Amino acid sequence: MRTKENRILIVEDEPKLASLLNDYLTSSGYTTEIISNGLKVVPSVRDNIPSLILLDIMLPGKDGMEICREIRTFSDLPIIMITARVEEVDRLMGLNIGADDYICKPFSPREMVARVKAVLRRAAGDTIRLEELKLDESKNRAELKGRPLDLTVVEFQLLKILASDPGRIYTRNQLIDRIYHDHRVVSDRTIDSHIKKLRKKITDVIPEYDFIHSVYGVGYKFETSD
Amino acid sequence: MRTKENRILIVEDEPKLASLLNDYLTSSGYTTEIISNGLKVVPSVRDNIPSLILLDIMLPGKDGMEICREIRTFSDLPIIMITARVEEVDRLMGLNIGADDYICKPFSPREMVARVKAVLRRAAGDTIRLEELKLDESKNRAELKGRPLDLTVVEFQLLKILASDPGRIYTRNQLIDRIYHDHRVVSDRTIDSHIKKLRKKITDVIPEYDFIHSVYGVGYKFETSD
DNA sequence: ACTCAATTTACACAGGTTTTACATAATTTT
DNA sequence: AAAATTATGTAAAACCTGTGTAAATTGAGT
Numbered sequence: 001m002r003t004k005e006n007r008i009l010i011v012e013d014e015p016k017l018a019s020l021l022n023d024y025l026t027s028s029g030y031t032t033e034i035i036s037n038g039l040k041v042v043p044s045v046r047d048n049i050p051s052l053i054l055l056d057i058m059l060p061g062k063d064g065m066e067i068c069r070e071i072r073t074f075s076d077l078p079i080i081m082i083t084a085r086v087e088e089v090d091r092l093m094g095l096n097i098g099a100d101d102y103i104c105k106p107f108s109p110r111e112m113v114a115r116v117k118a119v120l121r122r123a124a125g126d127t128i129r130l131e132e133l134k135l136d137e138s139k140n141r142a143e144l145k146g147r148p149l150d151l152t153v154v155e156f157q158l159l160k161i162l163a164s165d166p167g168r169i170y171t172r173n174q175l176i177d178r179i180y181h182d183h184r185v186v187s188d189r190t191i192d193s194h195i196k197k198l199r200k201k202i203t204d205v206i207p208e209y210d211f212i213h214s215v216y217g218v219g220y221k222f223e224t225s226d
Numbered sequence: 227m228r229t230k231e232n233r234i235l236i237v238e239d240e241p242k243l244a245s246l247l248n249d250y251l252t253s254s255g256y257t258t259e260i261i262s263n264g265l266k267v268v269p270s271v272r273d274n275i276p277s278l279i280l281l282d283i284m285l286p287g288k289d290g291m292e293i294c295r296e297i298r299t300f301s302d303l304p305i306i307m308i309t310a311r312v313e314e315v316d317r318l319m320g321l322n323i324g325a326d327d328y329i330c331k332p333f334s335p336r337e338m339v340a341r342v343k344a345v346l347r348r349a350a351g352d353t354i355r356l357e358e359l360k361l362d363e364s365k366n367r368a369e370l371k372g373r374p375l376d377l378t379v380v381e382f383q384l385l386k387i388l389a390s391d392p393g394r395i396y397t398r399n400q401l402i403d404r405i406y407h408d409h410r411v412v413s414d415r416t417i418d419s420h421i422k423k424l425r426k427k428i429t430d431v432i433p434e435y436d437f438i439h440s441v442y443g444v445g446y447k448f449e450t451s452d
Numbered sequence: 453a454c455t456c457a458a459t460t461t462a463c464a465c466a467g468g469t470t471t472t473a474c475a476t477a478a479t480t481t482t
Numbered sequence: 483a484a485a486a487t488t489a490t491g492t493a494a495a496a497c498c499t500g501t502g503t504a505a506a507t508t509g510a511g512t
Contacts, residue, residue, distance in 0.1 A: 153443045
């Protein structure tokens with residue numbers, strides 16, 4: 001497996017703090033991007049989903065909480081909120097805004113980096129990420145370049161199995177075994193049907209994405225074109 | 227019932243400043259009230275609780291800090307303190323008087339309005355706001371685009387749970403668990419019933435709002451159409 | 453290389469099943 | 483008695499599956 005680069009979006013209007021964050025993150029091996037105006041965050045994220053967002057709560061343009069909620073309507077990407085006061089953390093936690101972690105000013109850069117790492121590690125956990133595809137197993141949700149893929153349960157399973165090991169070829173029987181753990185007997189053609197629907201749903205969202213390939217005489221595999 | 231307007235109480239003895247504040251706030255859509263004598267503040271607030279108080283510290287009659295403390299004995303309404311000197315802010319913060327924010331003279335009116343907005347938004351506190359939906363958990367009240375949604379307790383719970391994490395899919399059992407914390411055994415179809423009524427009450431108010439979606443084979447989720 | 457037959461895959465479509473929507477009724481609470 | 487909650491039954495919808503047919507792939511024979 002190839003190491004994927006982690007791009008971190010820093011949303012902070014205080015230039016000094018922003019550049020401090022930037023320095024520490026880049027020297028820890030992350031690539032970064034800084035946005036200081038709250039209004040620009042959501043469009044930017046929609047356009048190009050970062051690996052993680054460091055989000056200050058107090059912002060010109062649009063409030064951090066609001067931004068967080070908005071992002072959560074279309075993506076589960078990790079968000080760490082930065083708040084000025086300790087007491088606020090409890091309140092925020094209670095509000096169930098959907099952030100993955102909170103950090104209070106003033107904080108040590110070292111701590112910040114540690115949290116970023118931790119959140120990224122956790123987030124990698126129950127989701128599969130290829131560059132453009134994201135599968136959240138717990139929620140049975142799939143998204144492609146940030147756009148939701150509306151999959152049925154079987155379709156999701158199928159995609160999950162294939163995508164979890166790109167390049168590996170699965171025979172239809174292997175797929176059947178893994179989708180229906182001995183609960184059911186189904187024909188191979190059924191897999192074809194599901195593959196067909198899955199492919200359609202993917203190309204419906206992004207036409208040039210055809211990463212489900214059939215291997216003649218063997219089965220199917222998942223592979224990105226590049 | 228109509229949408230409640232945000233009434234801001236300005237406590238300021240310097241007439242010029244008071245009227246400046248007044249002008250900016252009214253032109254930002256708030257209704258205002260001005261009190262110049264410290265002694266009159268607490269009775270006025272007790273009588274009719276404003277949405278927010280802008281409170282100068284130096285006042286004839288009674289000190290701003292004292293007023294703040296007194297108000298905090300009976301209400302959590304947002305208070306922004308106005309102070310003359312920057313150094314004082316730190317001291318005040320340390321004193322833990324209970325104000326929500328501090329602002330120093332001289333300040334730009336624009337900044338002031340921004341702070342008022344921010345504090346009000348924060349103070350909305352235990353309410354969930356999506357663009358059109360507002361849920362006040364403490365009062366069990368819901369409104370849609372300002373129009374009240376007359377929900378029963380179960381319906382409110384249901385909507386609250388779903389709306390608090392848009393996009394997340396809840397199975398019927400998860401919903402049951404969270405509505406009746408082991409107090410009761412109910413069938414899944416019951417959830418369907420409540421969902422149906424909830425949907426109707428929502429579309430009765432605004433027909434094109436259909437943000438409760440079923441996910442075949444899994445459960446329900448809340449999601450705005452755009 | 454070309455053709456052809458055998459095999460495999462793609463896909464449209466339909467039957468059958470599961471799940472959901474909704475009206476209605478029964479029960480419980482207020 | 484009225485309102486709210488829960489349960490039930492039935493129609494509608496969504497989904498899964500398999501079939502048949504067309505298209506693609508392969509490899510052998512020419």
